[in-house]
Amino acid sequence: MVLMSVAARLRGQPGVREAAALMGTPANHALLAAAGLASPEVKGAAPGDLVLVVDAESEAAAAAALEAAGAMLEERSRASGVLRRPRTLEAALAARPDANLAVISVPGAYAALEARTALRGGLHVFLFSDNVSLADEVELKRLAAARGLLCMGPDCGTAYLGGIGLGFANVVPRGRIGCVAASGTGLQAVVSQLAALGEGISHGIGVGGRDLSAEVGGTMTTLALAALARDPRTEAIVVISKPPSAAALPALESAIRATGKPVVVCCLGAASSGAPGTWVSTLDDAADAAAALLRGVSWSPRAFSDPDSVRARLAALGPARGTIRGLYTGGTLAHEARLLLEPLLGATGHRILDLGADEFTVGRPHPMLDPDARAAQVREAARDRDVGVVLLDVVLGRGTHPNPAGVVARAVRDARETAARAGRGLLAVASVVGTDADPQGRRHQVEELRAAGVEVLPSNAQAARFVALALRPELALALLGPR
């Protein structure tokens, strides 16, 4: 659009017969050569260079026209800032010495270089990029820790600093709970649930999925815990991670002890074994426990927030048959569902897939940005005669798809039709991670799913348990308690 309007401006100048504005790509060089316009200056233009070509009645007319076009480009660049942008992080830091956070999402092969530059320049780093080597991660985090800086990531999907959400972030109130999270969707689930409970967050520090591995040793988790311990806003802390490695556990335990604040630990798949803090086994328990600790009320885990409604819905649905196909956009949510379902159902043909995993995202965007791949999998599941249940997550927030529930709802309608034509039922169960303040609006997204016949539970853990109950009604006493 810019190039077309520049060319039009050139053509409108007095004495100009014809004009073109194009980038110096190989295809455009061929065009210019064919038109007899491949002057030595033009031949030297790289693909990133703008080429202005004018055929005018006189040299003077051509020069005047080019000057006018130059003025127009300058005016546009002042308006948009595009043409003044620095080409490197070094140049950006030189121009902006007060910068204090670098948000990096370039391809993984280059991300460590940029992160190193930022840390050396004294900036905290939010490193969204994945495919950064473990060796690079160890080095970056050591560099950060030595300088008293946060290196949030690699593979950090979500963080909150000073009330600003970074990456895929839900719109949540500020408050008194600080989070340290090795999982983006885990953090999203906890802060959204806290918001539903009327609690806000002080900060949410992402650390990347491998921070508590033996190699990284919890460098950022411990640094983040110390920062939240000193933070005057933070009254309680939630840690969200995979189980810590044996090598990282002592550092985690002493960092928790050193905070002097109530700490809830949700290391999905790990039991407490006497470690400090309140250890919980699901993301919604993490939020519930943190809110209860702050309010000084007692807390114990519960399978469902509203058992009566679950009982009524299950009775209306009747028992489900077949296997579960879990189709998740959030890796941590998929992991949580697996952990809950295996002890309840055993491993009998159920498949819980994380569609954001590398094997599904080669050459395509993450399913939180582009939900079509998941929708295709929902439709595909309906053609599998063994599948009786699809279990789904819908993750809202800034940066994610504008209407993920709409895409899921259409796919579920199609899938249920396909199954019905084959004389089978297909139960669809979902949970929605997000808040009413999110751009997509949680309530609206839930309604859209329910209108398509999707059973929507208040959390991922409850959705997984609901599925287990639908397949095995005899679990009712254990999960729902006596009637």
Place this chain on the structure above:
Amino acid sequence: MTLDAGLDQPLRVVNVGLELFAEQIEAQGAAVDRVDWRPPAGGPDIASLLARLED
């Protein structure tokens, strides 16, 4: 800004990569500068080698 300054300093962000992230940070009221990032010539291996030479 190191952690000694606390976590509540006003953010002054430099974005390297997806424009989406720069826009959403700006929409929340923080200042963002953008790097017009392109892959360095020679690919990641050469770039990484050069960066190490600078050390």
